[in-house]
Amino acid sequence: MEIDDQIAACAGLVARGDPARFRAVMAAPVALRRMLFPLYAFNLEVARAPWVTKEPMIAEMRLQWWRDALDEIASGGRVRRHEVVTPLAAVLDAQGARDLDDLVAARRADIEGTAPADDDTLLRYIDRTSGTLLWTAARLAGATDAPAIRDAGLAQGLASYLKAVPDLVEKARNPLPPGEPHAVLERLARAGLAALDRLGQARIEPPARPVLLLLSDTRAELRAIAAHPGQSPALNPAMSRLRLAWASLRA
Numbered sequence: 001m002e003i004d005d006q007i008a009a010c011a012g013l014v015a016r017g018d019p020a021r022f023r024a025v026m027a028a029p030v031a032l033r034r035m036l037f038p039l040y041a042f043n044l045e046v047a048r049a050p051w052v053t054k055e056p057m058i059a060e061m062r063l064q065w066w067r068d069a070l071d072e073i074a075s076g077g078r079v080r081r082h083e084v085v086t087p088l089a090a091v092l093d094a095q096g097a098r099d100l101d102d103l104v105a106a107r108r109a110d111i112e113g114t115a116p117a118d119d120d121t122l123l124r125y126i127d128r129t130s131g132t133l134l135w136t137a138a139r140l141a142g143a144t145d146a147p148a149i150r151d152a153g154l155a156q157g158l159a160s161y162l163k164a165v166p167d168l169v170e171k172a173r174n175p176l177p178p179g180e181p182h183a184v185l186e187r188l189a190r191a192g193l194a195a196l197d198r199l200g201q202a203r204i205e206p207p208a209r210p211v212l213l214l215l216s217d218t219r220a221e222l223r224a225i226a227a228h229p230g231q232s233p234a235l236n237p238a239m240s241r242l243r244l245a246w247a248s249l250r251a
Helices: 003-017 019-026 030-051 056-075 085-091 094-106 108-112 119-141 146-170 181-200 206-215 218-227 237-250
Strands: none
Touching: 003 019, 003 030, 003 085, 019 030, 019 206, 030 056, 030 085, 030 094, 030 108, 030 119, 030 206, 056 085, 056 094, 056 108, 094 108, 094 119, 119 146, 119 181, 119 206, 146 181, 146 206, 146 218, 181 218, 206 218, 206 237, 218 237
16 A cells, blocks of 8 residues: 555544544645644544453553554664554654653553543643644644643643543543532633643744644633533534634634
């Protein structure tokens, strides 16, 4: 399979499994898409790994498979052939592979399924997953301000995580730190909004700005969660498209 076919396969995985991220990538320049689709397909596969089996040992093995693949990429040696790993190895450097290894390690918390001990524990998890993913993408695109990009990843990751809380509860998980759920949801949503405000003070290099198109709905989502905790934010699809179009014009 040629590399273009592999990137197309990654794009298909993202389109099916993460439509919002797919739309954001399609609004980015073509050159960036070639890097973002393998990276986001990797993230999708890793995020799924703890959920495709009820056997913790099998889930651990699935995550270890990805850690081994990243180690091959980081070492610069021979890399296993795989529809996601092969194009990922073509765009990822050693630092990125090491950073993403920590993302995979953080996903072990999804196997355990225990409630976060406190807000800081959950925020660290979001940073190690969403923050690391966005920082890797933005750094490869030319960004240098890691704290600002990690703030962006924290905000976007919190919005996604908080939207998923009802589904996680339905799956008998304990997704929130201790406390009255509505108060916790509002507090975490406001933490995400504060991260967005910090991002607004930063200067992101122009080549990396399209990576942040993923955040076009994030502020609206976090505001809706903070205002009505416990309710899934129902954004107007037309407004969502307009926000993405406006953000792509400004990128």
